[in-house]
Amino acid sequence: MSPIKTRVILAAILGLAAGSDGASTQNYPSRSINVMVPTxxxxxTDVLTRNITQRLAQAWSQSVIIENRGGAGHNIGAAAVAKAAPDGYTLMAVEAGTFVANPFLYAKLPYDPDNDFEPISGFASISMALLAHPSLPARNVRELIDLARKRPGEISYGTSGIGGVLHISILLLETLADVKLVPVHYRGAAPALNDLLGGHINVISMGPSIALPQVRAGQLNMLAVGSGKRLPQLPDVPTLDESGVPGYEASTWFGLFAPARTPRTIIAKIHSDVQRILSDPEFKNYLTPQLLEPMIGTSEEFAAFIKSDAQKWGDIIRKANLSLH
Incomplete structure (x- = not known):
């Protein structure tokens, strides 16, 4: 076959592929979409995803079905999506830990976090808050650090499990403040918060929205938030950075992913529609009372953010020698 004929055939094949990809985007979605929530x-994660996917379903005039498949630190659901057909009809909505903690906690994962998924868009992020039981004689972060140094092995904190954000956000505090607290691990954030309210543990680091009623009722003290600057909804609560822990910043985030090799045109369409929702004033009004910040940006920016966040928390996990099996 002559080089000219070869080039013509190759161009035709590439043209057909491009046309097929374009057609799939124009028709997408043409049927219901499944979104895996591995919790x-x-x-x-579940509530936020349902709110966003309801809006997507309206925009697409197609059903969006949520499948909750928890277990093994999100790994079961994530593995299922990694093996799904890359056609845009199986997606995954997860919290940060799937990508920024699990790769460092587990010796072997049933998925490759770097190569099995296409980041589509972040949904929202929430800064952590340091909460204390009122019986603790520390009304701010500096007093907490001083107390922990004076009473080593006595100041306890609750986690939602080894390596979860409630755990590693305190490990970051320990690293930056050169202090040690005593972890008490629970199966989830709810029992940890309940024990804090009961005075069985001293402090906890968690998303502040769930505990705001107890803070306002005087049942808990909010010592500081882990954001880079004060939250507009909590203007009187200082950041940890300004409270004597320079460089401290801790948050968790939620986002949407597709299996690797999903057509870029489909990724772009989903991204555009999600970003339109995040920019909607009505949706922002839904996020604001929950202290959630919409994640506005491109898919590429989201991917770069994940990589940076994974490096930060991976370093903390490695230094603490944490592992799960």
Whole structure:
């Protein structure tokens, strides 16, 4: 076959592929979409995802079906999506830990976090807050650090499990403030918060929205927030950075992913529609009372952010020698 004929055939093949990809985008979605949420129902990941996907379903005139498949630190659901057809009809909505903690906690994962998924868009982020029981004789972060140094091995904190954000956000505090607290691990944030309210543990680091009623009722003290600057909804609560822990910043985030090799045109369409929702004033009004910040940006910016966040928390996990099996 002559070089000219070869080039013509190759161009035709590439043209057909491009046309097919374009057609799939124009028709997408032409049927219902499944979104895997690898956590139990009722948690923040689940609730936020349902709110966004309801809006997507309206925009697309197609059903968006949520499948909750928890277990093994999100790994079961994530593995299922990694093996799904890359056609845009199976997506995954997760909290940060799937990508920024699990790769460092587990010796072997049933998925490759770097190569099995296409980041589509962040949904929202929430800064952590340092909460204390009123019986603790520390009304700010500096007093907490001083107390922990004077009473080593006595100041306890609750986690939602080894390597979860409630855990590693305190490990970051320990690293930057050169102090040690005593971890008490629970199966989820709810029992940890309940024990804090009961005075069985001293402090906790968690998303502040769930505990705001107890803070306002005087049942808990909010010592500081982990954001880079004060939250407009909590103007009187200082950041940890300004409270004597320079460089401290801790948050968790939620986002949407597709299996690797999903057509870029489909990724771009989903991204555009999600970003339109995040920019909607009505949706922002939904996020603001929950202290959630919409994640506005491109898919590429989201991917770069994940890589940076994974490096930060991976360093903390490695230094603490944490592992799960």
């Amino acid at each position: 139990a129902t009722g948690g923040l």
